Amino acid sequence: MTKQQQKLIAPISGRIIDLAKVPDPIFSEKLTGDGVAVLNDSDTVLSPCDGEISLFFDTKHAFAVTRADGVQILVHIGLDTVIMNGEGITQLHHRGDYVKAGEPILKLDLPLLQRRKINLISPILVVNYDTVRNLRPAASDEMVAAGTDVILTYEK
Structure with a gap:
């Protein structure tokens, strides 16, 4: 079986930040996964890939999409948005929904x-x-556009 490169698109627009430089050890030490961070400057959060929404936090600050290849992608909006308890975040989909890459999931x-x-x-x-x-994450300090730019690639 040949390995094929898989791509994840930016779910939000903003500047790429190396995960190791994120000022929260849960993320910088890769305790919840490996990837990249984006300093968000967009009000719509998109799905980074095709798949099923397999997790949606009650506080709406994070969701996960599981791809057909079994890879689970977590999108966590902001570092401390959980304290908002869902205020300022509108959920556009629910757990179990199948979504396409670039489809809006949250409105901020x-x-x-x-x-x-x-x-x-x-x-x-x-x-x-x-x-x-x-x-492989996109290069630090690169500006990315939601729904357009690739932020992570991997082989399965």
Whole structure:
């Protein structure tokens, strides 16, 4: 079986941040997965790939999409958005929904999140990264556009 490179698109627009530089050890030490972070500046969060929404936090600050190849991708909006308890975040899909890459999943009230001084660094992680090879994030400080730019590649 040949290994094929898989691509994940940016679920949000903003500047790429190396996961090791994220100011939260849960993410920087890869305790929840490996990947990349984006300093979010968009109000719509898209699915980074085709798959089934396999996890949706009650506080709407994070969701996971499981691809057909079994790889689970976690999109975590902001580092401390959980304290908002869902305020300022509108959920457009539910657990069990099948979504396509680029499909809107969340709508954010960015002005509200900014007023509340929420850190908008948003990790995008391969949760079960031990099942993939050659995981490569986009280059740090690169600007990415939601739904267009590739932020992570891997081989299965």
